[in-house]
Amino acid sequence: MSDRPSTIVDFKASGEAAYQQIFDRSPLISSISAQLDDLLVAYDYFPPGTTPNIISKQHGLGIFIDLPAPVTTERWIDGKLRREIVKRGDTVVIPADTWHYAEWNRGGGAIVVGLEPQAILDTLNLTLDRDSLELIPHFATTDPTIDRIGISLKHALEHPGCLSRLYAESMLDALTMHLLQHYSVQNYALPTYDGGLAPAQLERVVEYIDTYLSRDLSLHELAQLVQLSPHYFSQLFKQSTGFSPHQYILRCRIDRGKQLLRQGGLSIAGVAKMVGFVDQSHFHRHFKRLEGITPKAFVSQV
Incomplete structure (x- = not known):
């Protein structure tokens, strides 16, 4: 281990305070307010700087989705030191209980993800009837799948209400399956099923x-x-x-909302709440995306 200051963090127990232990500030946006026990997602801009030696109780991913130029980074993971060039689309994977620090020379934006180990084990057990997992630490690695997930998570963070429990669990499942297949010692192969539900x-x-x-x-x-x-x-x-479950439920909520708007007697904000949207803005955004018009324009046509 280097002679840098050291800190142990637990995002599940401490939430945003654990992030502040590392960076001395809160992230620009995060999932903390969504109260998702098994998934922490934060987006932040990182000016040139360093971290202390960190060990986290969660599996950690750094997904570099907003780098205007390659960043020279000195990174230390579990006793191995590497000087690397980090590019937009790269991902760093730090298994839980693994010491890590980094120092970088240029600013950029990244998604930080914390995955609760027990949640991944539960998914592994339900999916493959296995109860052990050892993730492999990875220095900066180009991974289009994780990059797409990172961009989707940032979009959800930027639009309050999008990071629902169902959406977060879907992202957690997608990340977990990808980690099992490509970042674990066991290198699990996942069977596929066809034919849909009975x-x-x-x-x-x-x-x-x-x-x-x-x-x-x-x-x-x-x-x-x-x-x-x-x-x-x-x-x-x-x-x-x-449709995915998340997409299907969104469509059901919009359809139910249209029924209520046709019936009249409720404000658009009231309809939004009744069909499960966080607020009128959340309802408006998805209604326009799926129907091509706003709820107000739809009411005027009824």
Whole structure:
């Protein structure tokens, strides 16, 4: 270990305070307010600087999505020191309980992700009936899949309400599956299933979504309805409906919102709340994206 100051952080226990232990400030935007126990997501701009020696209780990813120019970085991971050039689209993977520090010469923006180890083990157990995982530390590595996930997470952070529990769990599942396949000692191969959900299974899930549409639904609770792992549930649900669970629920909420707007008697803000959107702005954004017009314009046509 270097002679730098050292700190141990636990994002699940301390939230944004753990981030402040490392960088002496809060991130520009983060998922802390969403109260997602197993996933921390933060976006920040990092001027040239250094970190202390860090060991985190969570698996950590740094996803460099906003680098105007390559950055020269001296990075130390688990006793190995490397001077590297970090480019836009690169990812660094730091397993939980692994010492790490970095020093860099140029500013840029990055997504920082903290994954709760037990959540990954639970997913592994449900998906492959395995109960152990050893991630491999990675210095800056170009990874288009993680880069796309990072960009999606930044977009969700920038639009309050988008980082719902279902969306966050979907991102956690996607990251977990990718890490299992490409960043673990075991190098797990994931089987695939075709044919979608059985008609009775699909009917049960659709009825449940319709009944509890206004709630912040969980991917895990939907998967449990048909006794599948979240990963395979998502895969089969999309085969059956053509949409991911998150996309399907958004469309259901917009359809329910249109029904209520046609009936009249409620404000647009009231309809937004009744169908599960955080606020009128959240409803407006998704309504216009899916319908091509605003809720107000839709009401004027009724």
